[in-house]
Amino acid sequence: MPELPEVETVRRTLNELVRGKRIERVTVSLPRIIQRPQEPEAFAAALAGHTIQSVERRGKFLRILLDGLVLVSHLRMEGRYGVYRADEPVETHTHVRFHFDDGTELRYKDVRQFGTMHLFAPGEDLTLPPLNKLGIEPLDEAFTLQAFKKALSNRTTKIKPLLLNQAYIVGLGNIYVDEALFTAGIHPERPADTIKPAEWVRLYEAIRATLSRAVDVGGSSIKSYVNGQGELGMFQHELLIYGRESQPCRKCGSSIDKTVVGGRGTHICLRCQPLSKNRRVAAAKSNVK
Numbered sequence: 001m002p003e004l005p006e007v008e009t010v011r012r013t014l015n016e017l018v019r020g021k022r023i024e025r026v027t028v029s030l031p032r033i034i035q036r037p038q039e040p041e042a043f044a045a046a047l048a049g050h051t052i053q054s055v056e057r058r059g060k061f062l063r064i065l066l067d068g069l070v071l072v073s074h075l076r077m078e079g080r081y082g083v084y085r086a087d088e089p090v091e092t093h094t095h096v097r098f099h100f101d102d103g104t105e106l107r108y109k110d111v112r113q114f115g116t117m118h119l120f121a122p123g124e125d126l127t128l129p130p131l132n133k134l135g136i137e138p139l140d141e142a143f144t145l146q147a148f149k150k151a152l153s154n155r156t157t158k159i160k161p162l163l164l165n166q167a168y169i170v171g172l173g174n175i176y177v178d179e180a181l182f183t184a185g186i187h188p189e190r191p192a193d194t195i196k197p198a199e200w201v202r203l204y205e206a207i208r209a210t211l212s213r214a215v216d217v218g219g220s221s222i223k224s225y226v227n228g229q230g231e232l233g234m235f236q237h238e239l240l241i242y243g244r245e246s247q248p249c250r251k252c253g254s255s256i257d258k259t260v261v262g263g264r265g266t267h268i269c270l271r272c273q274p275l276s277k278n279r280r281v282a283a284a285k286s287n288v289k
């Protein structure tokens, strides 16, 4: 699933490609992609005649701003956008086509068919699902160390599922959470309330640095993710731990483990990311009894 850096890359590319284009009509071939309004015919009719002003992002959602409308789109597993000439052959799994009045089309293709589109009046989109309960943007100024600790540090839940929960911090998924926890030297199963002040600083800095670097190089192309212009992101060549099961840790040389945390495949170096001292002491004490 594309995470913040990949969606940001798609956003930038799409913004260049479709800004200023006027939608003449919309064709929906897979109604279930369209979540709001429920009828695809109403969705298509509402968009006809509107011009795209810019493409924004909130978490892993794209916000396509038009004159008088906001289209919120989530790519989920494998959704992709591309701009084509109207006479170019339509690839299979193309589910929504936005026909522009200049003879080009924005096409949405989604092999897995999990993507969603919601249409709102301006301003309405941020106050209603799916965007209304989203947490802090990790690359915004509002994401300070203080805000980060305030959101997570008194929780008893394991740190990895907390970081994946979009209600606290948006945009992080399995790849960038594993990378950030490894960089910070924190075990993914550490309860948040056992994480020390110095570790919060390291984790905060790791999240910012990992995401910024990934955005700079266009995100990661892990499976089939391709950005709006069909270029591949390059961050997969810089991954420190994700996808490196049984390979030597880049910091200490030990073999990287793969386990499951909160139902998600998780990469850990047990030497660089030990469980906390307190937990080991607690375990030792319970053994003595």
Ligand SMILES: [Zn+2]
Binding pocket: 249, 250, 251, 252, 253, 254, 269, 270, 271, 272, 273
């Ligand atoms: Zn290591």
